[in-house]
Amino acid sequence: MKKIYLDHSATSPLDREVFEEMKPYFSLKFGNASSLHSFGREAYEAVERGRERVAKVLNCKPNEVFFTSGGTEADNWALKGVALASKGKKHIITSSIEHHAVLHTCQYLEKNGYEVTYLPVDGYGFVKPEDVEDAVRKDTFIISVMHANNEIGTIEPIEEIGRIAREKGVYFHSDGVQSFCKIPTDVNKLNVDMFSISAHKFYGPKGIGALYIREGTTLEPLLHGGGHERGMRSGTENVPGIVGLGAASEIGSKRMERDAEKMIALRDRLVRETLKIKDSWLNGHPVKRLPNNAHFCFSLIEGESLILYLDEKGIAASTGSACSSKSLEPSHVLLRIGLKHEEAHGSLRITLGRENTREEMDYMLKVLPEQVEKLRELSPFKTKKQLSSFKSTE
Numbered sequence: 001m002k003k004i005y006l007d008h009s010a011t012s013p014l015d016r017e018v019f020e021e022m023k024p025y026f027s028l029k030f031g032n033a034s035s036l037h038s039f040g041r042e043a044y045e046a047v048e049r050g051r052e053r054v055a056k057v058l059n060c061k062p063n064e065v066f067f068t069s070g071g072t073e074a075d076n077w078a079l080k081g082v083a084l085a086s087k088g089k090k091h092i093i094t095s096s097i098e099h100h101a102v103l104h105t106c107q108y109l110e111k112n113g114y115e116v117t118y119l120p121v122d123g124y125g126f127v128k129p130e131d132v133e134d135a136v137r138k139d140t141f142i143i144s145v146m147h148a149n150n151e152i153g154t155i156e157p158i159e160e161i162g163r164i165a166r167e168k169g170v171y172f173h174s175d176g177v178q179s180f181c182k183i184p185t186d187v188n189k190l191n192v193d194m195f196s197i198s199a200h201k202f203y204g205p206k207g208i209g210a211l212y213i214r215e216g217t218t219l220e221p222l223l224h225g226g227g228h229e230r231g232m233r234s235g236t237e238n239v240p241g242i243v244g245l246g247a248a249s250e251i252g253s254k255r256m257e258r259d260a261e262k263m264i265a266l267r268d269r270l271v272r273e274t275l276k277i278k279d280s281w282l283n284g285h286p287v288k289r290l291p292n293n294a295h296f297c298f299s300l301i302e303g304e305s306l307i308l309y310l311d312e313k314g315i316a317a318s319t320g321s322a323c324s325s326k327s328l329e330p331s332h333v334l335l336r337i338g339l340k341h342e343e344a345h346g347s348l349r350i351t352l353g354r355e356n357t358r359e360e361m362d363y364m365l366k367v368l369p370e371q372v373e374k375l376r377e378l379s380p381f382k383t384k385k386q387l388s389s390f391k392s393t394e
């Protein structure tokens, strides 16, 4: 059976060209970038070329790019690093629909004496810039609002939030893991001071990412040791990973517009056709969303069961968010945009990639309505719903 991968926001395949560029750094070019001999210099040059390639996509200086082990570390570092450096200031502002890498870091900081305002979002998942402005206090040291949501794809108004942060003299961090190489991420247009990215979300390798840190931003390192990354992130550089991150950034940014156009066309048709299924709806904003994201709910079904049914048919998609889909609690994002528990349970996230085709969408559109129908036949909620509608007509 041919397999169809529609879960690119969980992770993406490694681009062949990226892999080819990485290969020598696992074997012949194995040097430590800190060594003074030729092996070391070769590795050092590869690391710096990776930094330049990432900086170009962010429109920043190479020395404002700091490599990390991925998006989670970059998010942790931005929040904890600034917290440790902002003595006396105690207050953080974030949104209630952030990735767990931000939310759980905030909860950890709360346990350690910090105070966090979790801003609400509207039905599309938008944070209101006015809410950010109203939440700022004298002791606020950081605002962290994601660029694009990993579940429902909503693109947040971060330029405006960044403008407010600057006016108020508060640092602004944005989790750009889902947006980088999918929509423009010029850090100067976005008004961010810190920006997290992760290679495996845009056809690069897993275990490598970066935090953009605007020159003049004061934060503490989390890892101490040999003083790598100009003393800000110790640990021998992941040279093949950095080469992969750099290559994926360059390729991704070159292809971005073309890929987005193609994915939007496939996605919009998928949405149009899927919404013909009875009692279904699209979550997130119809237009201000990532080009590759479609997020649906189908009443009376369990998202987990739908994922397994689709998997049997060779289709890989997800429900809730990848990290929480093993738990029974429905996604915090779906609850925050106002869905009821039982509605949130019936969710399906489709995230396309550059390799998906119209034929694959045709297959999906043939399989999906059948599987939804099948699950509804079996639904334990069915009787409940019938009962409640019966009651309401009494």
Ligand SMILES: *Cc1c(COP(=O)(O)O)cnc(C)c1O
Pocket: 009, 010, 069, 070, 071, 072, 073, 075, 099, 101, 146, 148, 149, 150, 175, 177, 178, 198, 199, 201, 207, 208, 209
């Ligand atoms: C995947 C993801 C992360 C975590 O990145 P890792 O590199 O997997 O640690 C953080 N934030 C968002 C929005 C993500 O989608």
